[in-house]
Each structure stands twice: as C-alpha cells, then as structure tokens.
Amino acid sequence: xxxxxxxxxxxxxxxxxxxxxxxxxVAAAKEFGIDLTLTFGQLRKTPQQRLDDLQSxxxxxxxxxxxxxxxxxxxxxxx
Amino acid sequence: xxxxxxxxxxxxxKEVDFVIIGGVAISVHSTGYVTRDLDFCYLRTTENxxxxxxxxxxxxxxxxxxxxxxxxxxxxxxxxxxxxFTLKTTIGDIDLLGEVAGVGDYQAVKKESIIARLxxxxxxxxxxxxxxxxxxxxxxxxxxxxLPELEALREMLSETDEE
Numbered sequence: 001x002x003x004x005x006x007x008x009x010x011x012x013x014x015x016x017x018x019x020x021x022x023x024x025x026v027a028a029a030k031e032f033g034i035d036l037t038l039t040f041g042q043l044r045k046t047p048q049q050r051l052d053d054l055q056s057x058x059x060x061x062x063x064x065x066x067x068x069x070x071x072x073x074x075x076x077x078x079x
Numbered sequence: 080x081x082x083x084x085x086x087x088x089x090x091x092x093k094e095v096d097f098v099i100i101g102g103v104a105i106s107v108h109s110t111g112y113v114t115r116d117l118d119f120c121y122l123r124t125t126e127n128x129x130x131x132x133x134x135x136x137x138x139x140x141x142x143x144x145x146x147x148x149x150x151x152x153x154x155x156x157x158x159x160x161x162x163x164f165t166l167k168t169t170i171g172d173i174d175l176l177g178e179v180a181g182v183g184d185y186q187a188v189k190k191e192s193i194i195a196r197l198x199x200x201x202x203x204x205x206x207x208x209x210x211x212x213x214x215x216x217x218x219x220x221x222x223x224x225x226l227p228e229l230e231a232l233r234e235m236l237s238e239t240d241e242e
Contacts, residue, residue, distance in 0.1 A: 006241065047195040048196065048198070057113050058113065
C-alpha cells in the first residue's frame, strides 16, 4: 500500500471530487450524501496516521459514553 | 474499544498468518468510518492456531456475550472446534474469522489483500475490492451504507493510478 499519495495524484483526485463525472461512483456518493472532502483529508495521510485517527476517535467516543453514563447516574437516569 | 497496537504487534511477533478485515481495514483505506472492534481473517492450520493462542493468551480472551463464569479454555483445540470467534479481551473486542462472506476462506482473502506498514510491522489488509465484496455479501444496512464511499474511493484511486 502506498505510504503517501503524491501531490500530483491528490490534485487529480481533488478535481474528481470537485467536478464528478455524471454517472460516476463519485457522483453517486455525493448524491448519497457522502462528504468526499473528508475522505480526501484521509487520503493525504499514511495508513498509520489513518489508524491513529481511528484509535483517537474510538477513545473520544468511549469518553463521551462514559461521561453520559455518569451524568445519567447523577441525575437518576434522566438525560 | 480495542487497542490496535498490542493486538497487531503481538500477532506479528508470533508470525501469525492473518489479514485485517472489517472497519479497521476500511479506515486504513482512507475513510472516516468508526468501528468498535478489530476483525481478522486467519489461516486455520494447526500451526497457525497455536500461534494465535500464544499471541493473545496474555490478553485473557473470553467469548463475548457469554456469562463470565462459563468455562472457556483458550487453546488450539477450542479454535479447531469453530471457525468464527467473537472475543472480549483485556485490550478490547477482537473477532477472528476463518472466512469472509463474499470473498472466501483465508487463502482467497490473502489474495485480496495488500501490505500496509502499521506500528512498524508489515500487515496484510483486505483490499478495497475485497471490502466492497464483503460488505455487499453481508448486506446489512450498516454494511450497505458504507458502500457508496468505498466505491467512490476505488474509482478515484483507479482513475488516478500512476502505475
């Protein structure tokens, strides 16, 4: 797997996202509601950086869930 | 939550034949997909089962969703008795799959994998094509929802391929 995409290739991908070809999968994804600029942001990273992002997001969600559980406990189950 | 680094490093150190599949593989390929567990497809030879047992023994694996007091022995005999295992470990939830719907057994999954450098280890990860096949075959709403992004990503990468 390529460690990092070249700037030239990233620019081509950016163009595909900004000007999707009618009938393409990129156009279909945008139509579906996918924000491909977020995907593009991930493409700029190495596989390790993407995995680090996921681990960080998981930690954040777990922290959020823990805080919610504590809140409910303090407030007799009310949100 | 699952800690990726100890799981991946431990499997690699014990030379386990495995491929990362599922949500973590999706994330490695550049999407913002968030998952809660770590899924591996593994080779079901006796030797590889022994390596898996050794790699995860210190994470105290138990079957997820079963009572804590239900007897469970983590050894190669237990792994031989099934194909897919959903485990709760001290580093989080880990799923071991002997085959992947839509792709096939370990050898088929390995053919549909690429090598990524993760935690200073060369690790096999299911390709975008393999992930798309697996998600289509799984067919649950949560699987189908991720397909448009995966297919767009595959298209963007193939149309800009420099090789």
